[in-house]
Amino acid sequence: MRNDFDIKKHDQRDPNPWLAMYLDSSIPINNSTKQALMRDNNSRSARYLLPFVQLWSKISMFFIHVFKFFFPKLFNSSNALHKILAWGLKNFVSQDANLLIFRHFHAGSEILEFIAKNVSGIEVKTSPLKPYDFNDVKEDLFLKHDLNLYNFVINLNSQLKSNGLNIQKQDSLNLEMISEDQFGHIEFPRRWTNVLDLRSAIELFTPFYQLFLTANDFVRASNSLQLDETVAIYTTQILGTPGHLGLVNNKHPMVPTSTYTAAYRLVLHGLATETLHEILVNIKLGRSQDGIMTPSVA
Template identity: 25%
Template sequence: MPASILDAMAGDEAMPLDPIAKKYWTKDLQNPLRRIVLPTLKIILTITLHITYYLKRLSPIQWRAHGFLQWQICFFMKWFVRPEANVLILRHFWAESNLLNFVIDNAGQDEVDPVLIHPKMIRDLMVQTFVHHDQGVLMTMRDLTEPDRSRWPVPKDELSWENWKPVRLDYGVDRKKWTQFLDFETAHELFKTTFCFWLTAPEYEAAINSFQFDHSIGLLIDEIVGASHFADIAYNRFPMILVGPTGLSYRFLMHGFFVEHTHGHLERIRVELGLEN
């Protein structure tokens, strides 16, 4: 019997993914909006994003409204984005915080603050914002200037998980509003220009270039655990090269999957050690 692409995704265990994340992502992929609406939106909204991006860079007056931006995001998620996609968004904050904290905990630098961004529900994003999330990456890379590599690779039973937090959300998919019809990718397309508009040009440039540090984080984790594949998973690479909004949607997705796949690999190690996930 021929297999569908979704069948193959469900059976692929080479790149580990949390079962809940895989289930919700494959369900999200079946949204009929993706067939016609999403490709059309990508064309139109990529044009509006580039126009907004260049106008913001050229403008001598820089404006921002972080609070209003977060309110818009939360309202949009609550009323229009499918619950499965919302779970994936909330999970991402936890998973990336765990990756950064894993590096910090095993770097031998006690003065580096852990990343404490763990939203349990949509309204938590009013405080633990997307801007804070991006800054978590940038501040970690800034402060982690000279990690202690003398112990790397660290034996599995000596790895530090001090600031690792198993993902625990207070948001479920069982109470769906009839207006919640947007899948993850369509929602991102609809909001990417708004995100650019309500940040200053330097803030937005920092946000979209924070993805490039996936490569650096992957290399650090490889060194810590004595592996050679985490950096290979990273699509966004070489952070010394600044990028603009071209190809943003794909880079955004690949950042999310780098985080989830790497998080899944480390969860496997935790299972081997008898730790809770």
């Protein structure tokens, strides 16, 4: 992918905010992901289309909410939903936004595997989701992602409680599941129709998510975003570095927030996943984070 963030293009009288964010290294993040996210933020779709899409999305969600109250079982079809999502991603979503979406499943799966393999005295089986093409999306990908998060939390903590254990700092880490590549092995379409930025795509897809899922599935999906804090706490307990919790914005899963904010929080969820994954990559490669000595790697 191209690099649009060249310091030679910097104009002192008209600085590009996304160039500043790209050059800033205070937040750990995969370089390809960072470039894609900054280009996505700077796209015409994000600047001109997103405000209209957000308005349409909120209005649609309100009427779907009323509709589902009276007809809760009508249109419930995860299969139909994911076919629509796969079609939309392939034909209308930009290359950068598709990269961010697909990478999220890989990074999230690796983080859960890391936690499962680095908690002593328990054995939690994970179900990694690592899509490589749009057909993989049709296999209930987004729904399984939400289910995996809750099932992981339930299975992990039920074992900890039944065995009288707590998550402890590990002096020797298993990082074999953490991949440090730049995720360049998937080519996404770049047709003239592939223009939607990440947030516009999510805002457009969210009403379909609400319409075709049961109320329980949709609310659970929205609330799962606040599990960012839970997963981050597990990881920092293993690493012994609680300062990393400052990178998490989706917090307090015991106090759910409105589903109308789900699209924005989903982008924050993606960013939290990427930063946590990059922390693990840096540890695997022997880099330190914020001056903290990294544990040894098994």
